[in-house]
Amino acid sequence: MAGKITFELVSPERLVLSKSVDMVIMPGSEGEFGVLVGHAPILATLDPGVVAVHDGGQIIDRIFVAGGFAEVTAERCVVLAEDATPVKNIDVVAAASALREAEAGTDQAALKLARARVAATQR
Amino acid sequence: MASLKDLRLRIRSVKSTQKITSAMKMVAAAKLRRAQEQAEAARPYAERMARMIATLGAGVSSDAPALLTGTGSDKVQLVIVATADRGLCGAFNSSIIRDARLMIRGLQASGKIVKLYCVGRKGRDGLRKEFGDIIVEQMELAGKKKLSFADANMVAQKVIALFDTRQIDSAHIIYARFRSAIAQTVTRQQLIPVPLPALDAGKASGGASALYEYEPDEDAILAALLPRNLSVQIYKALLENSASEHGARMTAMDNATRNAGDMINRLTLTYNRSRQAQITKELIEIISGAEAV
Secondary structure, three states, X not given: OOOOEEEEEEOOXXXXXXXXXXXXXXXXXXXXXXXXXXOOOEEEEEEEEEEEEEEOXXXXXXXXXXXXXXXXXXXXXXXXXXXXXXXXXXXXXXXXHHHHHHHHOOOHHHHHHHHHHHHHHHO | OOOHHHHHHHHHHHHHHHHHHHHHHHHHHHHHHHHHHHHHHHHHHHHHHHHXXXXXXXXXXXXXXXXXXXXXXXXXXXXXXXXXOOOOOOOHHHHHHHHHHHHHHHHHHOOOEEEEEEEOHHHHHHHHHHHHHHEEEEEOOOOOOOOOHHHHHHHHHHHHHHHHOOOOOEEEEEEEEEOOOOOXXXXXXXXXXXXXXXXXXXXXXXXXXXXXXXXXXXXXXXXXXXXXHHHHHHHHHHHHHHHHHHHHHHHHHHHHHHHHHHHHHHHHHHHHHXXXXXXXXXXXXXXXXXXXX
């Protein structure tokens, strides 16, 4: 391993996570992408989905974000999430009922968000 | 002169007022601490957001979203007045309202159309009489224990809706910036068009900004980022405002408690004096009565 990357996950209300990790996988709006140390600088928008934090050969954290932005430089990776919940804290029942509601409605963004949330709990 | 009984009652009533004000002071102090913590917790997000915008704004093209560049006119201005929902916090609300009135008058005098968005009940109450017809939106924060980002987001959504339908050309927010528990400054901040941070600062921090790759592309990110930034700015302003409110209330209640203490001392003095005077008077009456016999 060449080294670690400083990963920061920030929601509007607080700094959720800030630590040195091996790799972060993020749900970019153009497809999932992983970030290791030395990554080319990039600014990306994120879709609703799971940010997976890898360290020491395993996933140490899985956090659901409702979209946001990622700023990556060679040694740092900052995610500005709109709403960040650890996957294990998602209420499965509430997520499922939110999905049913969203499917009945016409709001595409809400549907996408609800689908992603349910998908996050199933993996 | 007030009778002894009147004085006693008066002292008792001032004492109970003092109890209330000192309790309110404690509550305000606890809430102030919480509000400060919340404002602090929200800071990292706002900071990183500002950095991103600076990076992006430096290389912005001419067909950037209107939120950044404005509509090219400044005819209709939206003023968001953020106040508290409750009174008893010194000059906090009235100084915000005064500044808002000044700004509205100034804008109207220069021929602009002003629309008002009142966040917090006191602001609406204070401005309704004069400017009732130009208040387009209002929101109360009452009953909310904690100001959440969703609240700020709601305000931002409404502002953006107004902007997108071309009902307003620019937006400002008036709130009290928190400096310390005893000092709050009423501040006007421009929200739309987004004021770009000083360009040289953007260049200094983002020397490598030209090297960034963008995904999907620069304008799309900017279009997603700007409404977000508006919410963040409003959230920040509302948090500052709530910290200021509790600070102002704490100071006001501290003063009130002290004044009540002074008053109790004065009243007690008067009470003791008149009690003594009465005893002396009674003694004289008894003595002179005995002498007369």
